[in-house]
Amino acid sequence: MKITPGTRSRATLATVAAAGAALLLLTSCASSTEPAPEAGGAVAEDCTPLHEFPTIQDGVLTVAAMNAAPKFHALSDSGPFTGIDATLIPEFAAENCLEVKFKPMTGAAAQLDLREGKSDMFGGLILKTPERAEVFAQSEGSILYETLGFTSAKDDAYATIDSLKGKRIGTLSGSYYVEPLKAAYGADSIEEYQSDSNAFEDLKAGRIDAVAWQSIQGFNFTDRDEDYVTEILGDEPAYPELTVLLENNWPHTKGNTEMTAAIDDYYERAKADGTVARVLTENKIGAQAADLYVNGR
Incomplete structure (x- = not known):
């Protein structure tokens, strides 16, 4: 597949929110029919998680995120956070009753942060590779294709x-x-x-x-x-x-099989119910490129 000048689809940075909280916190558990979790709130006390898995800090999903729009973008360490994974990861966390702490950094630094046990997940639409599988847990499925x-x-x-x-x-x-x-x-x-x-x-x-x-x-x-x-x-x-057509996922703590299962379950549902397609549209991914990212070639 080749996207050529005049016919190619392009991605652009989503409009940045006017203000951000010190940390991206989720207001409550989420479902596919609810809007994306907003910053500034806490998880509701009566929230029932869809899945349960261990995290470094109880009740918090700590994410070392590669700062590269439109996959994930942060104006500062405290946000505001925009982009594809800035929407998808909070939705995943919300349905599991977890607050999100994003730590924006370069890809190399994020890999080291996860490897050293300072974060639970490596976000920013990360390519699955055999080499990364030796160090990190990777999902069975994928959230998006890439080339x-x-x-x-x-x-x-x-x-x-x-x-x-x-x-x-x-x-x-x-x-x-x-x-x-x-x-x-x-x-x-x-x-x-x-x-x-x-x-x-x-x-x-x-x-x-x-x-x-x-x-x-x-x-x-x-x-x-x-x-x-x-x-x-x-x-x-x-x-x-x-x-080759590669797969994007969220590398996470090796051996955390409960988290792996939760991520795979989310990926399957998010693609089937249109969540992924919606988020691509929100981030101004053109139709031709979006079709490749969701359906492959």
């Missing part, structure tokens, strides 16, 4: 893996794509970044030729700058690791 996107100046619009041979490519440190990109292009051609905004700034400055990352991140930037484009590539048998 590689190439972001570049519109005049370049790299549409194949080989079209970037000999070019300077940026990617996010700790990403699944780092090693496959180095294998395809050579380590000297890959520049790693701690944040998506820094990568895009270097692209605009001409220090790199393209950014290779999750396509949803690329659409978020190119929607706001008409001089740049994000391309989703089709299957390329010579580069299966770069063009």
Whole structure:
């Protein structure tokens, strides 16, 4: 599948709320027919959890969240929090009678935070990989599909893996794509970044030729700058690791099988009852991209 200029769908940052509480707290248990939990309240005393699982702090789900819109975005450590996982994770927590404490950080820092037992979950639509499964628990299912996107100046619009041979490519440190990109292009051609905004700034400055990352991140930037484009590539048998359709989930504490079961149950229901599609629309994900993210290809 390729989303080309003029027909491609793009993602954009959801409108930021006017004010946020010190922590994102949930007002009560939630169901699929209720609005998303709002910040500023506490879990109702008579809340009955749909599932029960251990957390670091009783009654609180502590989430190290990769700060990268539109998947998850925080203006500060205390919010306001916007984006896809900023809605889905609180809904999951609310039905299990848990308050949410978001800790925004880079992806690499979030992985370390979870590994060291300082958080219960790694949020921000995280790709499932065998390497992460060795360290973290991962769901059986997934909340969204994802694939590689190439972001570049519109005049370049790299549409194949080989079209970037000999070019300077940026990617996010700790990403699944780092090693496959180095294998395809050579380590000297890959520049790693701690944040998506820094990568895009270097692209605009001409220090790199393209950014290779999750396509949803690329659409978020190119929607706001008409001089740049994000391309989703089709299957390329010579580069299966770069063009494979991957699954997003919420890595969590290894061995917490009760949490894994609760997450899988939520994923199944959230996709079936239209919650995921609703949240994608709320975050201005276009129809063509949303279909890929929900249904695959």
